Amino acid sequence: MKNAEPEKSLSATIADAIRTAIVDGRLLVGDRLPSEAELADQHGVSRATVREALKRLAAQSLIRTERGAFGGAFINHLSYQEARAQQVTTSTLLLGMNAISFQVACEARYALERSCTALAAERRTDALLDTMRAEIDTQSAPDLTDEAFCASDVAFHRALVDCAGNEVLSYHLAGSVEAMQPLMNMITFTARSRAEIIELHRAIVAGLEIRDVVSVDRALATLEAYTITLGQSVLKARATR
Amino acid sequence: MKNAEPEKSLSATIADAIRTAIVDGRLLVGDRLPSEAELADQHGVSRATVREALKRLAAQSLIRTERGAFGGAFINHLSYQEARAQQVTTSTLLLGMNAISFQVACEARYALERSCTALAAERRTDALLDTMRAEIDTQSAPDLTDEAFCASDVAFHRALVDCAGNEVLSYHLAGSVEAMQPLMNMITFTARSRAEIIELHRAIVAGLEIRDVVSVDRALATLEAYTITLGQSVLKARATR
DNA sequence: GGCATTTAAATGTCTGACAATTATTTTGGC
DNA sequence: GCCAAAATAATTGTCAGACATTTAAATGCC
Incomplete structure (x- = not known):
């Protein structure tokens, strides 16, 4: 049987140990980790290695660090x-890279x-409807530039899900x-297609x-079909170019 | 006007710069970053600081590092x-901490x-149905322990969405x-409630x-209502204890 | 009691060194 | 000439020690 372990580095190992403790609830929000020097002693590594582990956790917003006396690494809310x-970053990269x-x-x-339409229809507020109308x-x-149009489109749909x-x-x-x-930013929105989309937005409101x-x-559903059509025409135009 | 910048550390600043380059597409999958020593020179910091920045990116799976000659940090697929x-970690913590x-x-x-039922009914495969029956x-x-029951429940629902x-x-x-x-693991599943849930799983298949x-x-919908009922009875029992 | 100063604890950074790993190059034997 | 073994070089991983900076608490003065 081959050993499939990818030989994790010490800093990754220490980060995993602390991360598991957080996810499992052994470390609670607001708790303070031991100081870097203490952690280094406990794990028998240098302070630099501990710091690399802590930076990994900080990158996931699991901890935050404060300087000064009685500072340290705290479990983050x-x-x-x-x-x-974080989810947007991960999802964006996933779509872009695959x-x-x-x-x-x-x-x-x-x-x-x-999936949110039933609840949205039941609970929508006038304030959110006004937000959607403003968009x-x-x-x-x-x-309007295409980028600004897309940004407003995102704001519109976020208000919809917030409903x-x-x-x-x-x-x-x-x-x-x-x-x-x-x-979406790859799509060029003609005046014609913008009018169509806006009409559907009005219907949603x-x-x-x-x-x-x-x-x-x-x-x-109509908006989905129309967006896919727009996207495909962009891809076709790009292919024949 | 007060300067609201939270005084980011050098390693965080360098990590942000590289992350932005990746998300914006200036660095592509497979590209190799300069060596730690070169990055340190370029940014005018020490190698330790560069390493902390790289560990932040590695924690988000944005890069991977390889040791040895012609190794280095590569943009990760x-x-x-x-x-x-990553999404599960983030979502789990969000639910647990808030x-x-x-x-x-x-x-x-x-x-x-x-949101996946319409597509699932249309595209479900026999293999996935068999997976669901096995669960x-x-x-x-x-x-079965409650934990094992929950784990199988998750596997069942994952097969459903994969449909x-x-x-x-x-x-x-x-x-x-x-x-x-x-x-879900907080809930104690009686034989009665398990039977009810299994019956609904059968209906789904x-x-x-x-x-x-x-x-x-x-x-x-029935499963949702029943699960909420179970959860509330647990909370009620816990409150009166 | 209130204010300024000192102190201590902690993170942030730098430097230099050595260990470990690995692709490439060189060497040596035949 | 060819192949295997050894040396080489580039690079990350780790360590030890130092100093700078920040911040809360303790101290001392008035």
Whole structure:
């Protein structure tokens, strides 16, 4: 039997040990780790090695460090903001690096987004509907760049998922919606296609307003099909170039 | 105007610079970064500082390092497996650290899971149905521990989302399903409740087999309601203890 | 009691060294 | 000339020690 262990470095091993302790709940939010010098003694390594381990954990927002007396490494409270930022980074890279077809990525994104329509229709607030209407106004500006149009599109859809009034759902969906932005940015939006998209956005807001799930779902399905069409035409144009 | 910058350390600054270059596509998969010594020269810092920066990136699976001549730090290809592992870690911590109510977490999880039923009914394969049946058999063993029951439950639901035949969707849903496991592990499953859950699992498989989306959705909705009931009874028992 | 100063503990960084690993190059034998 | 073994060089992994910087607490002065 071959030994399949990839010979992890000491700093990776120490980081894993601490990470496991955090995930398993043996270390709680706010707890302070021993000082770097103490950790070095405990694990029988140098301070530099401990520091590399701690930087790995800091990169995952698992700990934060404070300088000065009674400073040190503290188990971090993972906020929705930090968690979402990490998820967006990971998802964006995954889509960018794995030669995902635009169609597959789009299908996943809209499937996930539809999962919030029932709750959104039930719980939507006037404030969020106003946010969505404001983004529609932004998108209607004729001299908008494609990037700005995409950014407003993302903001619109984030408001839509926030309508569901479930922050865990918002966290997951934000990752899937925002990670699509680089792919969407490849599309050139003509005045014609923008008008069509804005019309569907209006239909979504109208459906939410009267709490009509079916019409929201229908608008989203149409939007998905239309977006895939746009994406494919871009790919075709690129192929024949 | 106060300067709100939190005074990032040099290693964090260097890590951010390289991370941005990767996300923006200036560094491509397989590219090799300069050696630690060269990076230290370029940024005017010591090798130790550069190493801390690189460890931060390695913790996000953005780079991998190889030792030896012509080794170094290479831009990593982010696999689904790595991306999912990271997402599960982040989501698990988010749920564990933010005093999320069991009901909110459960609602989000099943809402997301329902997003794959239409595609799953359309594309389910016999192999995946067999996997799901095998997990049902595992769950039926009378002397199963609660942890093993939960693990099999997760495997069952992962097979369900894989039925959708969209790897991006599987990646996102795996995060939301697996992150619930620690919360599910708090529940004590009686023989009665296990039987009920297994019955619903059978209904899901049966629905997929005949490609009947409605029955699958109904079974999932029932499962969601039942799971929330179980969770609330645990919380009530814990409160009165 | 209140304020300024000192002190101590901790992280952030630098330097220089050596160990371990590995692709390449050189050498040696035939 | 060819192949195997040994030397070489480049690179990461680790260590030890030092100094700089930051910050809370302790101290001392008035």
